[in-house]
Amino acid sequence: MSALAALAEWPVKTAAAAVLGPSGVLESHGPMDSRFALASVTKPLAALAILVAVEEEAVSLDDSADEALLPGATLRHLLAHASGVASERPLRSFAPAHRRVYSNVGIELAASLVERATDLPFPRYLDEAVGRPLRLDATALDGSPARDGVSSVADLARVVHELLSSTGLLSGPMLAELATVQYPGLRGVLPGYGPQDPNDWGLGFEIRGHKSPHWTGSANSAGTYGHFGQSGTMLWIDPEARLGLVALADRDFGEWAAAAWPALSDAVLAEYG
Incomplete structure (x- = not known):
């Protein structure tokens, strides 16, 4: 079987x-070519595009996330869910690297840094940085880079x-960095699975x-x-x-x-x- x-x-x-x-x-x-709503599987696609922007030197992992909202937090913190920003609202809940807070807002802030640096809407940058090079014909983003992507198994197979x-x-x-634990030892809640200690994350990937x-x-x-x-x-x-x-x-x-x-x-x- x-x-x-x-x-x-x-x-x-x-x-x-x-x-x-x-x-x-x-x-x-x-059906390998059927399109499915990805929800949070949008996040690793967004992260790949953001990391392309890092390698193109449009942004840096050390760039400030939002000094007024999250003093001391960087793009690296945002991608690793370690910035301290709340999950669904632009509120500071912890100091950076103090707690792993799974945050849609954090990924949206990370994408906005790329938008400002490249002067491109993030959906377009995602397509140019990841979609076209990997021939992701069924993949699109219409909304939040944290949860509003659609794609197919065929496309995501190319990503994997x-x-x-x-x-x-x-x-x-x-590639090694994105799969390496960022800020080791942080505890937090894994959605759907409860508290985890530690709750390890890389850059955009759990x-x-x-x-x-x-x-x-x-x-x-x-x-x-x-x-x-x-x-x-x-x-x-x-x-x-x-x-x-x-x-x-x-x-x-x-x-x-x-x-x-x-x-x-x-x-x-x-x-x-």
Whole structure:
């Protein structure tokens, strides 16, 4: 039985998935070109575009996030959810690097820094920096860079493959940095899974570490990084196994996903790891 066969039993109308290795797609299931609302899986796409802007020297990870609102916080803090800004409102809730506060506002602030530096609307910059180089024909952003993207499994498979086997979208050092824990030891709440201590994050990507419970599988390595979205979407890259997984569905995250995603991840790793 294929690792992705379980998707046929998911309690959703439509689901699609792909398993990736360094050579490309190893297995797929469902409508690869169908577009799904990404919710927070928009964040890693936005982060990749922001990191392209860093490498183009339009912005720096050391740039001030917003000195009036978040004194001492930088773009790096924003991408790592360590700026102290509240989740949904532009309010300072903690000092920088004091607590991991998962924040949509933080990602929006990060994108606004790129908009000002490049004089381009962020959706256009995302398309030019990431969409066109990776041929993401089904991917678009119409709204918040934290949650309003749409894409397909085929497109996100190209993104995951780029992270597994780079063609040069980002430099090697930057690829390593995005998957490295920023501000180690910070505790915080992982949405849908409760308090985590520590709650590890890289630059725009969550890092599994030793979190429990978690949306990846029990067999995923601690270095696994990725993201999930409340619209029923997820992707991860396991650098130890040299595998990636994308799974998109049209049902909001809930108990079904909390059970299905780890089981799927473990099945993928058992077959291909």
